[in-house]
Amino acid sequence: LFKCSAASFCKTAGDSILYHRVLGKKENANSAIMILHGLFGSTTNWGSVAGSLTKELYDQVILVDLRNHGKSFHHPDFSIPTMADDIEALTTHLDVPSDFTLMGHSLGGKVSMDFALRGKMADSSKLIVVDMAPIHYE
Secondary structure (H helix, E strand, O other): OOOOOOOOEEOOHHHOOOOEEEEEOOOOOOOEEEEEOOOOOOHHHHHHHHHHHHHHOOOEEEEEOOOOOOOOOOOOOOOHHHHHHHHHHHHHHHOOOOOOEEEEEOHHHHHHHHHHHOOOOOOOOEEEEEOOOOOOOO
16 A cells, blocks of 8 residues: 555545545645535545635545545445444545544435444544434335
């Protein structure tokens, strides 16, 4: 794996880290929000909102393509827990601030909730779930 430096667009060898875009400060951010799109979405879905968030609220906005979406790797395992594993790997890879905000829309909301329930977020972190309820869907 390689670390993202000042690049805005990051991929890794071996397809183990999700494709993502970092807007705002690339390193040493004091505040960050990671945004996960919904089913069939990609990093482009939240681009205009991300620009406003970078200017107004956060040092860093991280847009993520979930596995089997956009420019991220494709894999037959498409479960919510596995996608939350991917987010855990990405947060470690990027060294996001411990009190970052995680926002997920629809499918991204399910992944965000699974990640948050693992206890990997600091007590001061925030979780925003858009258009998804915390119930089991059949």
